[in-house]
Amino acid sequence: MQSSQLPPAVKHGFDNEKYLRLQSESIRERISEFGGKLYLEFGGKIFDDYHAARVLPGFQSDSKINMLSSMKDEAEVVVVISAFDIDENKLRNDIGITYDLEALRLIDLFRDFDLYVGSVVVTHYEGQKSADAFCSKLESLNVRVYKHYIIEGYPSDLEHVISDEGFGKNDYIETSRSLVVVAAPGPGSGKMAVCLSQIYHDNKRGIKSGYAKFETFPVWNLPLKHPVNLAYEAATADLNDLNMIDPFHLEAYDVTAVSYNRDIEIFPVLNSIFEGIYQESPYKSPTDMGVNMAGHCIIDEQIVIAAAKEEIIRRYYWVICGKKRGTESSNSVRKMELLMKQADVSIDDRKVAAAVHNHPHVNEMPVAAISLPDGTIVTGKTSPLLAATSAMMLNALKTLAGISDSLHLLSPSVIEPVQGLKTKYLRGKGASLRVSEMLIALSVCGTTNPVATAVMERLPDLRGCDVHSSVILPDEEDRLFRKLGINVTCDPKYPTDRLFQDL
Numbered sequence: 200m201q202s203s204q205l206p207p208a209v210k211h212g213f214d215n216e217k218y219l220r221l222q223s224e225s226i227r228e229r230i231s232e233f234g235g236k237l238y239l240e241f242g243g244k245i246f247d248d249y250h251a252a253r254v255l256p257g258f259q260s261d262s263k264i265n266m267l268s269s270m271k272d273e274a275e276v277v278v279v280i281s282a283f284d285i286d287e288n289k290l291r292n293d294i295g296i297t298y299d300l301e302a303l304r305l306i307d308l309f310r311d312f313d314l315y316v317g318s319v320v321v322t323h324y325e326g327q328k329s330a331d332a333f334c335s336k337l338e339s340l341n342v343r344v345y346k347h348y349i350i351e352g353y354p355s356d357l358e359h360v361i362s363d364e365g366f367g368k369n370d371y372i373e374t375s376r377s378l379v380v381v382a383a384p385g386p387g388s389g390k391m392a393v394c395l396s397q398i399y400h401d402n403k404r405g406i407k408s409g410y411a412k413f414e415t416f417p418v419w420n421l422p423l424k425h426p427v428n429l430a431y432e433a434a435t436a437d438l439n440d441l442n443m444i445d446p447f448h449l450e451a452y453d454v455t456a457v458s459y460n461r462d463i464e465i466f467p468v469l470n471s472i473f474e475g476i477y478q479e480s481p482y483k484s485p486t487d488m489g490v491n492m493a494g495h496c497i498i499d500e501q502i503v504i505a506a507a508k509e510e511i512i513r514r515y516y517w518v519i520c521g522k523k524r525g526t527e528s529s530n531s532v533r534k535m536e537l538l539m540k541q542a543d544v545s546i547d548d549r550k551v552a553a554a555v556h557n558h559p560h561v562n563e564m565p566v567a568a569i570s571l572p573d574g575t576i577v578t579g580k581t582s583p584l585l586a587a588t589s590a591m592m593l594n595a596l597k598t599l600a601g602i603s604d605s606l607h608l609l610s611p612s613v614i615e616p617v618q619g620l621k622t623k624y625l626r627g628k629g630a631s632l633r634v635s636e637m638l639i640a641l642s643v644c645g646t647t648n649p650v651a652t653a654v655m656e657r658l659p660d661l662r663g664c665d666v667h668s669s670v671i672l673p674d675e676e677d678r679l680f681r682k683l684g685i686n687v688t689c690d691p692k693y694p695t696d697r698l699f700q701d702l
Contacts, residue, residue, distance in 0.1 A: 211257030212502030213493075218258070219266050221492040226270070226413075229490055230377050233409025233481070236401070238394040239490070241382045242414035246308050251415050253686065254430050254507045255493065263415075267380060268312045275317040275376040276309050278302050279383040279390050282323045282330035291385055295678070299333050301384035306342065309382075317374055318343040322389035325349060345370035347393060354392075354468045361475040366399035386438065395472055402476050409481060410473075412462075412488045417442045419456045419486050420494040426507035426542050428457055433514035433538050436531045448484035456486040509665075511535075511542045512549045516688035520671055523691040551667040552688065554578055558669075565694055567591040567668045569685075571598065572660060581631060584614065588668060588676060589637040592661075599657040600650075608651045613640045635679050661685055670694045 230237040244250070245263045252260040259265070267274055283289075284298040291301050306316050319337055321330050324346040334344045347369040352359045359365050372393075379397070381390045394410045401408040416431035428442050445458040447466060462485040469488075473480040482488050497503050515535045521527030539545065547553040554568040554576045555561060565587040568578045577598055579590030597604060617640055618630040632640060638655070645652035662684035671689045672680075680687045 210499070210502060212497060212499040212506065213255040213257035214496045214498045215257050215259050215262055218262060218492060218496040219269065221495055222266050222490070223269055225490045225492055226378065226411075227273075229409070229411050230273075234407030235377050236379070236406065236408035237377065238379045238381055238397055238408060238410050240390045240394050240410070240412045241380055242390075242412065243416065245382055246305075248415070249684075250430075250434055250510070251493075253513075254427055254503070254510050255497070256502055256506050257498075258493075263413075264308075264312050264314075267314060270378060271312070271314050273376055274378040274380055275315045275374060276380045276382060277317055277372060277374070277393065278305055278319045279322055279381060279388045279393050280319065280333075281388045282321050282325065282327045284384070284388065285321070285333050286327045286329045289385070298384040298388075305382060305384065314380075315376070316342070317376075317379075318345055318372055320345045320347055320370075320372060320389075320393050322347045322393065323349055343373075345372050347389065347396060350392075354465065354472065357468075357471050357475055361399060361472060366396040367403075369396045369400075371400045372397055391469075395469075395476075399476055410488070411490050413490050415491060415493050417457045417459055418494040419445070419458065419489060419491060421457065423457050424541055426504050426511065429538050429542050430507040430510045430514070431459075433511045433535060436514065436518055436534045436538075437527065439530070439534070445484050445486045448486040451483035456484070458485045462488075508542050508544045509549065511538055512544055512546060512552075513665075513686060513688050515539055515546065516549075516552070516667075516690075519691045520689050523671065523693075549665070549667065549688065551576060551665050552690075555667050555669050555690070561669050565668065565670045567666060569595050569661070569664055569666045571595060571664060583631060584609070585637060586629075586631045586633050587670075588666070588672065589632050589634050591666070592634055593637060593641070593654075595661065595664075596654045596657050599660050600654045602650060602654060606650070608644060608648065608654060609637070609640055610644050610648070613643050633673070634676055658683070 226237070226239065246261065248260050248263060251258045280298055280302045289298045290296070291298060296304070302319060309316050319342055321334060321344065324330055337344045350360055350365045353365070354360060381394055383390050398408050398410055417428040421427055423442055423444055432440060432442055441460040442457055443460055443463055445456045445463060448454060448456040466485045470480045470482065473482065518527050518531050518535045522529065522532050547556060551568040551570050555566050555578070558566045558578055558580070560566060560580050564581045566578060566580045567587040568576055569591050570576050575598065577591060577595045579585070579587050579592070579594050581587045582590060585593065594604065614632070617632065617636055622630050641651055641655055645655055664685050666680060666685050666687045668687070668689045670692050672687065677687060
């Protein structure tokens with residue numbers, strides 16, 4: 200084990216309690232402005248927003264859902280999913296499930312927070328059999344289902360869109376609360392169109408209602424090239440989103456605000472739709488549509504800048520590894536290289552990556568490094584007993600527990616049967632234990648060795664830590680680190696030169 204002392208880990212740069220208070224107050228104000236009913240398009244991740252937690256240290260990954268939960272008596276949720284995504288079995292890559300299953304998971308998660316899920320809307324419906332099957336499944340689960348259709352000429356043919364043959368042909372969603380949160384499994388589901396369709400129907404029924412958008416990034420009142428906003432571009436490199444100065448906001452208020460290209464491009468059309476429904480638009484800019492108070496809750500900008508720069512480097516590693524796997528394009532890599540230059544960072548500014556690259560054995564075998572909460576860097580390398588990440592994890596846990604590196608915790612009577620299972624029965628190509636196998640072995644050893652138990656009990660202390668590997672990790676190991684809340688990056692290199700990588 201190698202370790203070196205670094206400066207203490209960063210402290211909070213974001214006031215989460217202030218954020219929850221200001222955000223809920225802002226939403227309530229917007230509800231009041233529209234006469235008591237607001238359709239709130241929710242962008243980004245409502246649950247487990249780890250990007251925001253990494254970029255804004257102090258932001259809690261469950262902040263958004265906790266904020267909504269504080270308004271549960273006023274709110275209901277409408278989940279939107281595109282029939283195209285159902286038909287194409289579109290996958291949410293970060294958790295490995297299809298959008299239709301993610302819609303069901305979202306409903307369960309909202310209910311876990313005691314939020315009322317009123318219905319599901321299937322958009323872009325054209326009679327797809329897969330969508331019909333999904334609707335039937337929802338109805339069998341006592342979930343109300345509505346269908347919205349493809350509107351010819353949407354959104355630019357205003358005369359047709361704002362008519363009985365446009366929005367008017369969509370099912371009207373029956374809602375009962377003042378705040379209707381419109382959420383989806385992912386981008387492109389049609390959340391905005393659902394909100395606008397509802398406003399059209401409400402207006403015909405004499406119901407006053409409005410629309411607003413809730414997205415954390417880009418942060419409108421930070422500079423265009425602020426690392427936090429650059430980190431947002433890095434997170435959406437595959438979508439080719441671009442942060443831009445909102446020209447409509449600048450013209451209307453002589454105030455610089457940051458939005459992004461898609462909202463700026465669509466705003467003139469949205470403005471015309473609002474005018475067609477309301478006779479006048481309630482908004483003068485895309486920034487006006489948002490209810491984002493994150494920028495008001497940064498309490499230490501230097502901490503936030505450092506965290507955002509670290510995130511940009513992480514994203515760079517994720518993209519170049521994705522390119523190696525064939526899941527990312529050369530355009531995404533080029534965009535990340537540009538963002539790295541704009542943020543003035545390099546790959547070895549990531550200290551765990553530098554520790555791996557400077558390891559004396561990195562050219563001979565896989566090596567991994569982790570940065571502990573106090574800044575200590577601990578490394579591990581592959582051996583006949585443990586994979587590099589397993590050795591690193593065990594060394595890290597022993598360091599946190601104050602256990603000597605020379606003390607062996609894994610009993611041969613436990614390890615040998617596991618290795619035999621891998622090589623003899625599961626036909627594994629190597630006997631070295633991966634992280635999950637090492638942790639299972641350590642927990643079994645804990646039944647007879649209290650020191651092993653004490654080491655295992657330090658596992659939660661690794662949440663939020665950073666890891667780097669000299670080789671691309673197996674998917675199952677990547678998922679395990681994600682469950683543990685550990686941020687992993689890898690060099691874009693496979694463990695072997697074989698064409699088929701059995702990861």
